[in-house]
Amino acid sequence: GNSVTQMEGPVTLSEEAFLTINCTYTATGYPSLFWYVQYPGEGLQLLLKATKADDKGSNKGFEATYRKETTSFHLEKGSVQVSDSAVYFCALSATGFQKLVFGTGTRLLVSP
């Protein structure tokens, strides 16, 4: 079946450090890929998405590139801020299906 695997957290970084959160997927066909973020006490928010191979999604300084050859969608940011502390979820929506399949989430903690 379709699945998403994320690196385990927490990821602890100092402000202005480079961030990578790994995400790989298993799916039939050509899924769409998403990163959602959950800030403390808030609901899930879409951070970025990509709908086909080699697409790059970007938002708020975060980027992720849809790599079909490695079935990956790693999240990156060049310089994190304390306000980026949150839980990040990688997700996919398989071709012809509507539901999202989520990874287990990766908690990011950024210290000043």
Next chain:
Amino acid sequence: DTGVSQDPRHKITKRGQNVTFRCDPISEHNRLYWYRQTLGQGPEFLTYFQNEAQLEKSRLLSDRFSAERPKGSFSTLEIQRTEQGDSAMYLCASGRRGGAETQYFGPGTRLLVL
């Protein structure tokens, strides 16, 4: 755009009681989804509606669970004879039909079954 709203935000109940949650989607969205999230896990799909039709149900949705969207607007999720294992965050999301649609999530209803 007022966003997706859910009510109540928190619910504590005793095992064996019935509970009902409500979700109001973004007004122009014709798709509505329910997910369940337990501590330390990602959300898991339960069911979804397109307008008033329930098009898919997960095997996670036992006979004790029922969802409705009677007029294609708000939706309710009812859990009968609650069990301690039902304790979780119940999330609602809405979206508009179309390729690679974005799902917009509500704040969730946190259920605790004692």
